[in-house]
Amino acid sequence: MANERLRPVDLAREHGLSTQAIRNYEEAGILPPAARTPSGYRAYTALHAQALRAFLALVPGHGHQTATSIMQAVNRDAVEDALELIDQSHARLLDDRRTLLAVENALRDLAPATLPGDAPEPGVTFIGPLARKLGIRPATLRKWERAGLVMPRRDRQTGYRVYSAADVRDARLAHQLRRGGYLLEQISPLIEQVRTAGGLAPLESALHDWHGRLSARGRAMLGGAGELDAYLRHRASGQEGAA
Structure with a gap:
């Protein structure tokens, strides 16, 4: 035979x-x-x-x-x-598992994006208060903006950066991932997934699918x-x- x-x-x-x-x-x-x-x-x-x-x-x-x-x-x-x-x-599969774990931990650590009362309207803040809230320098937020991690709009009268609730969410997620050792170019596509999903809640389904693909x-x-x-x-x- x-x-x-x-x-x-x-x-x-x-x-x-x-x-x-x-x-x-x-x-x-x-x-x-x-x-x-x-x-x-x-x-x-x-x-x-x-x-x-x-x-x-x-x-x-x-x-x-x-x-x-x-x-x-x-x-x-x-x-x-x-x-x-x-x-x-x-090894690549293990790296992908670690990335998924980092994203899940970062999302789990995110509390509702509420900031002190110096914002001009609910859920909106400026670069200084946001930097203080995260414990980083304003220059870091500007660097993240250049990398596409946050996309604040500009106030028409003052030209100041204005961060919406979604911007705050993205900044907090980027902060958590940076603390986990991830590079800006690694974080950018993950932030984009959050935006595409329409927030953190819809991303839960994407994370579940991600788990399934890794297991498969x-x-x-x-x-x-x-x-x-x-x-x-x-x-x-x-x-x-x-x-």
Whole structure:
């Protein structure tokens, strides 16, 4: 059975792929080179079938590019390189989990944005009172404004910056994340998510979805690891048999 010849269509049918996709995977180094029949047709084996299963199982957890690099490394007998790529991918997942935790902690620490009574109208304040409330310098708020973290409007008569309740919310969130060690360029897309969601409350659903995506990636990595291990064992047994 292990040495049974398989056609491209045999590999493709199992996964709903085209035969051209199978040929493309071989040319890309995702599958090991296939032998040729006397008439020039590709002759695949169970080893190729397992390589294809491994690749397709790696993609959901690691992404197409990384999964391709992993399989290419294995097929050129650079297993340590493949394992390093997997480690790097797991490290990125861990970083994403830490980022999510930081966002959740920052949101949890945010109290209702109320400031002293020196604001010209409810929920609105100027740069000085906001800086004192956060325990930072006004120059820091101006720096955050240049980075797009806060977007105060200007008073028509005085030209002073006027921070709305939403601006205060964004400044407090940025402050929490900065205290957590995050860079301005890392904070900016998170603040934008809050604005796009329309505030903190709708963001709860986005955070729940974010958790789900990270968990799905982790589970997919486990599945990919199992199929890749089967492929490695299959390659090893074939090489031992050849020896």
